[in-house]
Amino acid sequence: xxxxFSRAAVSADAKxxxxxxxxxxxLKQYIAKANTRLDAVNAITSNANCIVSDAVAGMICENxxxxxxxxxxxxxxxxxxxxxxxxxxxxxxxxxxxAGDPSVLDDRCLNGLKETYIALGVPLTSQARAVAIMKxxxxxxxxxxxxxxxxxxxxxxxxxRYNKMAxxxxxxxxxxxxxxxxxxxxISALG
Amino acid sequence: xxxxxxxxxxxxxxxGRMPSASDLESVQGSIQRASARLEAAEKLAAGFDAxxxxxxxxxxxxxxxxxxxxxxxxxxxxxxKCYRDIGHYMRLINYCLVVGGxxxxxxxxxxxxxxxxxxxxxxxxxxxxxxxxxRDRGCSPRDMSPQALAEYNSLLSYVIESxx
Numbered sequence: 001x002x003x004x005f006s007r008a009a010v011s012a013d014a015k016x017x018x019x020x021x022x023x024x025x026x027l028k029q030y031i032a033k034a035n036t037r038l039d040a041v042n043a044i045t046s047n048a049n050c051i052v053s054d055a056v057a058g059m060i061c062e063n064x065x066x067x068x069x070x071x072x073x074x075x076x077x078x079x080x081x082x083x084x085x086x087x088x089x090x091x092x093x094x095x096x097x098x099a100g101d102p103s104v105l106d107d108r109c110l111n112g113l114k115e116t117y118i119a120l121g122v123p124l125t126s127q128a129r130a131v132a133i134m135k136x137x138x139x140x141x142x143x144x145x146x147x148x149x150x151x152x153x154x155x156x157x158x159x160x161r162y163n164k165m166a167x168x169x170x171x172x173x174x175x176x177x178x179x180x181x182x183x184x185x186x187i188s189a190l191g
Numbered sequence: 192x193x194x195x196x197x198x199x200x201x202x203x204x205x206x207g208r209m210p211s212a213s214d215l216e217s218v219q220g221s222i223q224r225a226s227a228r229l230e231a232a233e234k235l236a237a238g239f240d241a242x243x244x245x246x247x248x249x250x251x252x253x254x255x256x257x258x259x260x261x262x263x264x265x266x267x268x269x270x271x272k273c274y275r276d277i278g279h280y281m282r283l284i285n286y287c288l289v290v291g292g293x294x295x296x297x298x299x300x301x302x303x304x305x306x307x308x309x310x311x312x313x314x315x316x317x318x319x320x321x322x323x324x325x326r327d328r329g330c331s332p333r334d335m336s337p338q339a340l341a342e343y344n345s346l347l348s349y350v351i352e353s354x355x
Contacts (some may be wrong), residue, residue, distance in 0.1 A: 001200065006192035009286035018236040018285045021198050024229050027289065031229070034222040038215045045209035095200045098210050098218065104200055176243055 001107060004030050004100030030100055033174060043141040044090065049174045051141065052086040055133035059126055072123055086130055090138070093182045097175070101149045102185055111190040117190070128190045135183035144169070154162045193294035195221035221291050224331075224342070231339035232288035235281065239274055242325060247274040249324030250317035263313050277321050284346045293349055297351040301353045322351050 002010060005027060010018045030037075044051065056073075060066050073079045078089040092109035096102050117124055142144035199214045206352060235242065258266035259297070264270045279300065286295035308315055326347040331340040 001195040003194055003200075004192055005290045006194050006197065006294065009290050010192065012282075012286065013295070013299065016282070018239055018282050019232055019289050020236045021233055024233050024236075024289070028226070028229060031222055031225050034219065038219060041210055042212075042215060045211075047290055077276050091204075091207075094209055095204065098215075099196050099200060104204075106195075108204065 002101050002103040007101050036170060036172055037175050040142045041094055044094045047141050048087060048090055050092055051134050051137045052083060054137055055130045055159065056083055056086055058133045059130040060074050062138050063126060086169060089131060089186055090134055096182045097179050102182060105182060105185065110186060114190055124190045128187045131183055131186050135180060139176050139180060144180060194290045194292045225291060227336065227338035228288045228291055228342050231335055231343040232285050232298060234335045235275050235285050235343065239281060243274060243278045243329060246277050246321035246325045250321040253320045254317045280350055287346050288342060296349065319351050322347050
């Protein structure tokens with residue numbers, strides 16, 4: 001498993017070269033944006049249950065056959081397995097976002113995932129759809145554009161009811177683009 | 192590759208939980224020292240050839256017998272390899288400064304080194320002399336800031352310990 005820093009070491013070692021000013025400049029970017037990154041990871045982990053259950057519910061709303069007899073989410077046991085898998089995928093995405101490198105996601109989650117799902121008869125398109133919803137809601141939580149936050153902003157009374165991350169507003173474009181790339185990685189691994 | 196972030200992620204994964212607040216705190220803690228480490232790595236990379244040459248010169252001036260016939264540095268090819276090895280260690284120190292742990296040195300430099308040196312009948316004391324010279328030579332603020340120099344010197348000490 002690698003992070004942004006050890007990735008630089010491994011690729012420099014392949015060339016038998018020192019890590020020079022160019023690579024170090026991009027790592028300084030990671031450090032300068034570290035607090036934003038940690039807030040983004042916190043936004044995902046603090047809302048993980050909500051993100052996962054919304055995504056699975058959304059997936060089923062769009063395809064109600066899943067919870068009818070014979071569907072892949074039909075007995076509670078299989079529905080629970082689906083929720084668990086959603087959480088596992090989200091957890092590895094959170095690790096990758098923390099590390100700033102997708103190797104942990106690739107090695108420990110995506111490697112063989114598609115083959116496992118095919119062998120178990122899990123519909124890949126439904127799973128990919130759930131990941132796509134998780135992507136949308138995770139990015140909303142990172143950027144605080146989720147519905148709850150927006151409603152709370154317009155209504156003081158609602159602020160107490162909704163879970164608002166009390167972070168300082170800043171530029172999250174880089175870290176949210178990076179998070180989006182990890183979700184896309186999962187979706188393309190399932191495709 | 193062992194670093195603060197990968198250690199945190201490995202522990203969280205073994206427990207099957209999301210990164211917790213304390214995990215994020217320890218990543219934050221390592222980030223705070225990172226700018227000094229990166230400064231040291233950058234300065235070392237900039238003066239790399241000079242550092243390696245000076246360290247290599249120090250080992251041959253302390254142990255001139257190495258260049259006598261039958262010793263480990265009795266022809267130019269062997270001498271060049273000594274400088275090359277010192278360069279390898281310095282390069283790994285550069286990686287360790289970036290990674291923020293001793294992972295690169297442990298995995299690519301130290302593991303198996305003792306066995307290799309014994310098999311090839313190479314003395315390790317000259318290497319120690321070379322890295323001790325590099326450690327004594329560093330000067331703050333001429334070369335780098337005090338904190339950066341401390342990080343650099345601690346890795347040199349780590350290499351010296353492993354060769355002693």
